[in-house]
Amino acid sequence: MDIIKPELGLVFWSLVTFIILLIVLRKFAWKPILGAVEEREEGIKTALASAESARREMENLKADNERILQEARNERESMLKEAREMKNKMIADAKEEAQAQADKMITQAQEAIVTEKKVAMAELKSHVAGLSLDIAEKVVRNELSNKDKQLELVESMLGEAKLN
Amino acid sequence: MTLSTLKRTLFTVLFLTVFSFSFAKQSEDTGDSEKFDSKAMILHHVKDAYGFHIATLHKGQENETHINIPLPIILYTDQGFTTFLSSEFEYDYNGNVVVEKDGQKFANVHEKIYVLNEGETAVAYDADHHPTNASRPIVDLSVTKNVFMMWVSVIVLLLIFMTAAKHYKKSGENVPKGIASFIEPLVLFVRDDIAIPMIGEHKYKRFMPYLLTVFFFIWINNIFGLIPILNGANLTGNIAFTCAMALCTFVITTLSGNKNYWKHIFWMPGVPVPMKIFLMPIEIVGMFVKPISLMIRLFANITAGHIIVLALMSLIFIFKSYAVAPISVGFSLFIIIIEILVTAIQAYIFTILSALYFGMATEEAH
Numbered sequence: 310m311d312i313i314k315p316e317l318g319l320v321f322w323s324l325v326t327f328i329i330l331l332i333v334l335r336k337f338a339w340k341p342i343l344g345a346v347e348e349r350e351e352g353i354k355t356a357l358a359s360a361e362s363a364r365r366e367m368e369n370l371k372a373d374n375e376r377i378l379q380e381a382r383n384e385r386e387s388m389l390k391e392a393r394e395m396k397n398k399m400i401a402d403a404k405e406e407a408q409a410q411a412d413k414m415i416t417q418a419q420e421a422i423v424t425e426k427k428v429a430m431a432e433l434k435s436h437v438a439g440l441s442l443d444i445a446e447k448v449v450r451n452e453l454s455n456k457d458k459q460l461e462l463v464e465s466m467l468g469e470a471k472l473n
Numbered sequence: 474m475t476l477s478t479l480k481r482t483l484f485t486v487l488f489l490t491v492f493s494f495s496f497a498k499q500s501e502d503t504g505d506s507e508k509f510d511s512k513a514m515i516l517h518h519v520k521d522a523y524g525f526h527i528a529t530l531h532k533g534q535e536n537e538t539h540i541n542i543p544l545p546i547i548l549y550t551d552q553g554f555t556t557f558l559s560s561e562f563e564y565d566y567n568g569n570v571v572v573e574k575d576g577q578k579f580a581n582v583h584e585k586i587y588v589l590n591e592g593e594t595a596v597a598y599d600a601d602h603h604p605t606n607a608s609r610p611i612v613d614l615s616v617t618k619n620v621f622m623m624w625v626s627v628i629v630l631l632l633i634f635m636t637a638a639k640h641y642k643k644s645g646e647n648v649p650k651g652i653a654s655f656i657e658p659l660v661l662f663v664r665d666d667i668a669i670p671m672i673g674e675h676k677y678k679r680f681m682p683y684l685l686t687v688f689f690f691i692w693i694n695n696i697f698g699l700i701p702i703l704n705g706a707n708l709t710g711n712i713a714f715t716c717a718m719a720l721c722t723f724v725i726t727t728l729s730g731n732k733n734y735w736k737h738i739f740w741m742p743g744v745p746v747p748m749k750i751f752l753m754p755i756e757i758v759g760m761f762v763k764p765i766s767l768m769i770r771l772f773a774n775i776t777a778g779h780i781i782v783l784a785l786m787s788l789i790f791i792f793k794s795y796a797v798a799p800i801s802v803g804f805s806l807f808i809i810i811i812e813i814l815v816t817a818i819q820a821y822i823f824t825i826l827s828a829l830y831f832g833m834a835t836e837e838a839h
Contacts, residue, residue: 311585313712314712315712316521316711317612317613318614318620319711320717322623323716324721327690327718330627330690333631334630334682334686335682335686338631338635338637338638339660339681339682339686343664344641349648
């Protein structure tokens, strides 16, 4: 059975042919084909990666926006609160001041009234004293001329004084 | 193929068998006297040959003509190189025609060239039909039918793959067009389903050119071996060719073997010392058995397919009836369709096992 005995000539030619084929195909076929395929795969990979990063960036941006919006909202809230507090404080302050002013004015007025009253009393007293002197004078005068008349005068004067 | 088609095909074949055997019986006594030797015919077709013989017209008649491509015969004998064309043997391979060149006489005995001893004029045989007065040349570098077909396949491969590579260069955006779109899935198959799983992500690149070349070279020659008009140049079913391919795998495996690989062969880690000593010869034998199994597997599978097809065809000549032809052709067709699958499967197996051996040779300790 010589079909299972390798023929040296064919082994030689197979090796020579195969090695030449390997070298030629490696240079002119496998390198460009595999290179192109790898380049394409690399391109797809980078495209996917950049899409992913863009998506992530977008998400970040969205989160940022959300955060900024939240912050603005919080700030507005706090500002409103502050303003409200300030308003209340101002009203309270004003009220207090007005109260103080009013109290002060009332006190002053009371003091003035007291003073005026004192002045008026003094004046009244002096008036009454003058009046009393006048009456006394007149009475004295009448008494000197006519007894009856003097009496009458005293009586009328007393009536008048009662009205006062 | 669906089940119903399969059933129908089986019925047809069975019917034809019964039908034609009845015919065969009738025509039995009308056959001619020449005995048909199917074994010789099959071996002749499976083996290599010096010329590329396509057909013989008007056989046995006066105007017998041969359609034949003569191929160069290159011999190295003790008197140096001798070269002549195979047509000088006049299509004889029974050692009847003796060619005289450079003072030496040559004869083609069953597609082996013998140099006749000094003074002899015709080949004499012993009882086993081995020449007794002639010897083989020291080196026979003849461009045989297989070498010729191998070169044809190389041209076809170069045409296909260089055209494909050019397509990539032309289209700037690396889109496979034309023939490249047929080639690329196959190349990616070798890369993604053979090289990367067997060798690993980091080291496969070094072996890609070899794996791709061996895959396509074996595949295309398997296919060429099936084309009948090429007279079944049975290159991949020739043990010399598979030997050369397995030798390449062996050399690459051995040269790329790292420390871990050699350690596994000579001093198996992780087992007791007596076991290490016991395993060493087994591993050393295994080193050689792996490529030898590659060589025999491809050779045996392809040769077996050819032998089956030829055996089915020789049924026609054994029964000496045209009526057997439908069965023979039917079964041959069936086998050939299987063989078309086998062409790819064997190329795949050879490549994946080569890749597996490379992967073992470059595997790091774990």
